[in-house]
Amino acid sequence: MRISDLxxxxxxxxxxxxxGKAQALKLAASSLGxxxxxxxxxxxxxxxxxEALGSTGIGHGxxxxxxxFQELDRSYALLQTLAVPIDFDSIDDQPVDIICTIISxxxxxxxxxxxxxxxxxxVLRDSDRAEAIRKANSSWTVYDIISEPAxxxxxxxx
Numbered sequence: 644m645r646i647s648d649l650x651x652x653x654x655x656x657x658x659x660x661x662x663g664k665a666q667a668l669k670l671a672a673s674s675l676g677x678x679x680x681x682x683x684x685x686x687x688x689x690x691x692x693x694e695a696l697g698s699t700g701i702g703h704g705x706x707x708x709x710x711x712f713q714e715l716d717r718s719y720a721l722l723q724t725l726a727v728p729i730d731f732d733s734i735d736d737q738p739v740d741i742i743c744t745i746i747s748x749x750x751x752x753x754x755x756x757x758x759x760x761x762x763x764x765x766v767l768r769d770s771d772r773a774e775a776i777r778k779a780n781s782s783w784t785v786y787d788i789i790s791e792p793a794x795x796x797x798x799x800x801x
Contacts, residue, residue: 655721656724707744712746
């Protein structure tokens with residue numbers, strides 16, 4: 644799976660102004676609810692419950708909140724870049740400024756959560772791409788960055 648298949652330009656928010664993890668999850672739930680047809684409050688509660696188990700802040704300024712729902716037949720995601728980094732209880736204790744929230748089907752048939760998480764993590768762990776995403780000033784620019792093949796000459800260090 645390619646991250647650009649999961650995250651269209653309309654599912655990218657750049658320079659978002661939020662004041663904490665709870666607000667980030669609420670904003671993501673609202674967007675994902677509108678796109679998936681699920682109740683946004685149900686999504687928010689599920690994301691908050693998942694965070695209570697352990698932070699999805701994977702380090703280096705990136706968080707990947709995620710939950711599964713039985714009734715989904717495909718995955719949905721929202722990629723947010725933040726105007727100001729927030730505390731996300733990340734594993735490296737660093738603030739987060741890139742959040743990709745994913746809701747997936749409970750079964751693997753609809754692009755399962757592990758496949759989606761792996762695709763997103765692969766892109767966002769690339770420090771050059773993550774830095775380019777942070778500097779992007781539009782959703783289309785971010786989309787172009789996440790759409791680039793991993794072996795793009797622009798991404799190969801010399």
